[in-house]
Structures are given as C-alpha cells and as structure tokens.
Amino acid sequence: MIAGSIFFEALMQVIITAIPDVLIFEPKVFGDDRGYFFESFRQDLFEQHVGHVAFVQDNESKSGYGVLRGLHFQKPPFTQSKLVRALYGSVLDVAVDLRLGSPWYGRHVSCLLDTERKRMLWVPKGFAHGFLVLSQEAVFAYKCDNYYTPSHDAGIRWNDPSLAVDWQLPPEVIRVSGKDAEQPAFSSVDTFAYEAFRQDKLYPRK
Numbered sequence: 001m002i003a004g005s006i007f008f009e010a011l012m013q014v015i016i017t018a019i020p021d022v023l024i025f026e027p028k029v030f031g032d033d034r035g036y037f038f039e040s041f042r043q044d045l046f047e048q049h050v051g052h053v054a055f056v057q058d059n060e061s062k063s064g065y066g067v068l069r070g071l072h073f074q075k076p077p078f079t080q081s082k083l084v085r086a087l088y089g090s091v092l093d094v095a096v097d098l099r100l101g102s103p104w105y106g107r108h109v110s111c112l113l114d115t116e117r118k119r120m121l122w123v124p125k126g127f128a129h130g131f132l133v134l135s136q137e138a139v140f141a142y143k144c145d146n147y148y149t150p151s152h153d154a155g156i157r158w159n160d161p162s163l164a165v166d167w168q169l170p171p172e173v174i175r176v177s178g179k180d181a182e183q184p185a186f187s188s189v190d191t192f193a194y195e196a197f198r199q200d201k202l203y204p205r206k
C-alpha cells in the first residue's frame, strides 16, 4: 500500500455497500474549539476508489420534514452520477439499481446522511436517486457529472411496491411534488443495460 492511500484512508473511510458500485464516503472530521474542518471532496481519492469523474454541476436544495424528492434519473445520453450529502439536518437517501442484467437490478441501497457523521453517497449512472427529510429541515447538496437536461428528466414512483423501500416515515407525512406523485411504475421505465453501465466501463482506470 502506498503512503498516499494510507493518508486517504485517514481522511476518508470508503464503505462498499450491498450494491458494490454504490459507495459511502465518511470523512474524518477535525473538531476544535472553533468548530470543525473536513475535506468534503478530493479528486485523487475519487480516482483511487471510483475512477476519473469530471463533475460539472453542483446543486443545493432545502426541504422541510417529510419532503421526499425522487426517485429521479436522467435518460441517456444525459445520465448523471451524483455525489450527495446533507449539509444540514438528516435525510434517508436511496439509490435504486435500474441496470437490466445487474445482479442487483431493482434492488436499492438506503443510507442515512446527516450533519453528525457527514457521510456522502456515491450514486452512479444507471441508478434512480431520491431522499426523504427526517429532520425539521434539511439542506441537501450534490455534485453531478452531467448537466441538468429537463427534456431527459425521468423518474419512478417513490412508493412503487416492487421496490419495497422502507422510507422510515408513515406515508401520510410524506410530501412530494406534483411531478413526483405522477412518476411511473418501475416496471414501465426504460432501464439501462448493465454491461454499458458497469462502474469499470463508465470510469475506466488508467
């Protein structure tokens, strides 16, 4: 192991989830009497754990308790990988594997993202993404490796029974946009070919 990677591991723990292309990044937070400091993103760490990712857009949204945004993805050729986190508050974040032929097709990863642990989730292309606010308010931020393209905006209904996501709040407190209330069923969305959307194909190591 090279010295650089020991340094990375000290600064950021990388956790492989039940769907190995979805990763949790948990930073080391340096607290002192002024507050805290942590490195939220390093290109070299991404090169090591994911591959070369060129992020081109950063987004931020604020939502109240019970707001659910998702499940969203962009259709080819404008697919987006995202590195997501909660800047404030607490959210349940969900990534659903839409890659037909994937061993995890139709399965999902859910991860608590909050101000305390400051975890980030890597949601690659080929996944639908959404989150539910569990705190009074949450500010959510994410980096994307493709631009927002409304003509290719797509989604799946958040409560599709075949996905069986445990959102951890009763459905009556969950609030979604008009668009998200009308998202189609998982069975009717165009999926992605696993072979084209494997992590090693998307982000080949040099």
Ligand SMILES: Cc1cn([C@H]2C[C@H](O)[C@@H](COP(=O)(O)OP(=O)(O)O[C@H]3O[C@@H](C)C(=O)[C@@H](O)[C@H]3O)O2)c(=O)[nH]c1=O
Binding pocket: 059, 061, 069, 070, 071, 072, 073, 082, 129, 130, 131, 148, 177
């Ligand atoms: C996502 C997005 C939205 N918008 C505009 C369009 C619209 O008027 C307003 C709100 O858009 P939406 O309702 O789609 O926002 P929202 O529901 O927050 O959409 C986001 O949800 C999460 C779960 C994701 O994963 C994101 O990729 C994105 O789809 O913001 C942009 O200008 N750029 C963007 O990149």
